[in-house]
Amino acid sequence: MRFFIIGFGQAGGKILDLFLGREKESGSNITIKPLAVNTARTDLMGLKYVPKECRLLIGQTVVKGHGVGTDNKLGAKIARDEIDTILNAIDKMGTHDIDAFLIIAGLGGGTGSGGSPVLAKYLSETYSEPVYAVGVLPAPEEGKLYSLNAARSMISLLKYVDNLILVDNGAWKFEGMSLRESFAKINEEIVKRLALLARAGEPVEEESIGEMVVDSSEVINTLRGGGISSIGYATTLVEEKKRGFSLFRRKNVDEFAENDKATKIASLVRRAALGRLTIPCNIRSAERALVLVAGPPEHLDRKGLEKAKLWLEEQIAGVEVRAGDYPTRRTKHVAALVVLANVTDVPRVKQLQRLAAEAKEEIESVEKERIEKTLEIFDEDIEPLI
Numbered sequence: 001m002r003f004f005i006i007g008f009g010q011a012g013g014k015i016l017d018l019f020l021g022r023e024k025e026s027g028s029n030i031t032i033k034p035l036a037v038n039t040a041r042t043d044l045m046g047l048k049y050v051p052k053e054c055r056l057l058i059g060q061t062v063v064k065g066h067g068v069g070t071d072n073k074l075g076a077k078i079a080r081d082e083i084d085t086i087l088n089a090i091d092k093m094g095t096h097d098i099d100a101f102l103i104i105a106g107l108g109g110g111t112g113s114g115g116s117p118v119l120a121k122y123l124s125e126t127y128s129e130p131v132y133a134v135g136v137l138p139a140p141e142e143g144k145l146y147s148l149n150a151a152r153s154m155i156s157l158l159k160y161v162d163n164l165i166l167v168d169n170g171a172w173k174f175e176g177m178s179l180r181e182s183f184a185k186i187n188e189e190i191v192k193r194l195a196l197l198a199r200a201g202e203p204v205e206e207e208s209i210g211e212m213v214v215d216s217s218e219v220i221n222t223l224r225g226g227g228i229s230s231i232g233y234a235t236t237l238v239e240e241k242k243r244g245f246s247l248f249r250r251k252n253v254d255e256f257a258e259n260d261k262a263t264k265i266a267s268l269v270r271r272a273a274l275g276r277l278t279i280p281c282n283i284r285s286a287e288r289a290l291v292l293v294a295g296p297p298e299h300l301d302r303k304g305l306e307k308a309k310l311w312l313e314e315q316i317a318g319v320e321v322r323a324g325d326y327p328t329r330r331t332k333h334v335a336a337l338v339v340l341a342n343v344t345d346v347p348r349v350k351q352l353q354r355l356a357a358e359a360k361e362e363i364e365s366v367e368k369e370r371i372e373k374t375l376e377i378f379d380e381d382i383e384p385l386i
């Protein structure tokens with residue numbers, strides 16, 4: 001799956017940068033086109049792996065490179081005013097060899113929260129490739145303004161994207177760490193999942209072909225429909241194969257090992273689907289699912305994958321489950337990714353909307369009170385000068 005990834009704003013840029021860094025470290029052969037867009041110069045300067053020519057500073061005449069703070073309406077306005085500059089930058093990098101666009105942004109802030117729905121709108125109007133977004137939701141402790149920003153951004157994004165993959169900072173905050181300290185670890189978790197998704201249908205290594213291949217069109221089919229998705233992930237360290245052989249009952253030993261392998265794959269997928277999801281949701285409300293398993297070829301197993309697929313079909317609301325594997329010798333782990341597509345029972349989204357409605361009401365009533373009180377101060381009958 002060849003992605004054109006746009007990291008919008010600080011969080012989006014950092015996640016994109018980490019993605020590129022991890023791919024570089026692993027000697028990856030997959031295609032990713034990166035673009036970091038921001039209104040804050042220092043955020044762009046802080047990136048390590050996004051090439052300089054793939055960084056775009058917008059809104060210079062308005063905010064002079066200092067960012068928009070948490071004003072996502074300003075973030076949206078700047079993106080709208082400079083949409084041609086953004087689209088030109090994307091066009092210049094070439095889009096003929098990509099399968100989909102992926103916008104990554106923190107939805108509680110200003111630049112990414114406001115800018116990403118605008119970009120999603122224009123990308124979907126300009127290109128035939130699907131447009132996805134990874135939206136990072138604020139933790140409740142960040143306050144109501146962040147919730148209001150995220151709720152507005154989310155509603156706007158859902159109008160234009162082919163799928164919105166949500167990540168909940170609140171659910172991912174690590175024990176004993178502050179939210180800021182958790183960011184680096186949360187970003188690692190996001191990147192691991194995206195890296196596996198990006199491997200679907202990509203050229204495999206060393207001529208080893210997966211037993212069940214999912215190509216990019218199957219990822220696109222899973223994510224179609226414009227809903228919200230959540231991703232599960234689990235890994236296990238594989239044991240080195242012991243050399244040597246037994247003269248007796250070789251066939252039985254092999255059969256046992258095969259069954260064991262199948263059970264291990266099936267339970268890994270189950271662990272991914274039932275463990276911590278990028279956004280907690282009711283798995284039974286998912287319309288479709290996609291399973292990807294990657295690892296050393298001798299530890300992958302078609303029967304196991306088929307078992308996992310049947311199990312998932314029973315779990316989700318719909319019947320479409322796609323599954324594939326990706327053999328790689330670059331790791332000693334087997335990893336399973338489960339995309340739960342178009343989920344409808346997502347308590348955090350409901351809660352966020354409630355918080356946002358409260359915040360909107362509070363802001364409006366404070367403003368009304370302020371106007372009334374200000375008028376009261378000046379209630380003497382004095383004519384203004386002009």
Ligand code: GDP
Pocket residue numbers: 008009010011012014015068069070105106107108109110111112113136137138139142146169183184186187
């Ligand atoms: P922008 O630069 O104006 O788009 O604002 P940010 O990208 O900083 O968005 C703010 C929101 O993103 C807040 O809800 C933060 O909790 C979250 N955020 C900021 N940086 C990170 C990060 O590195 N990782 C994660 N997971 N969330 C972040």
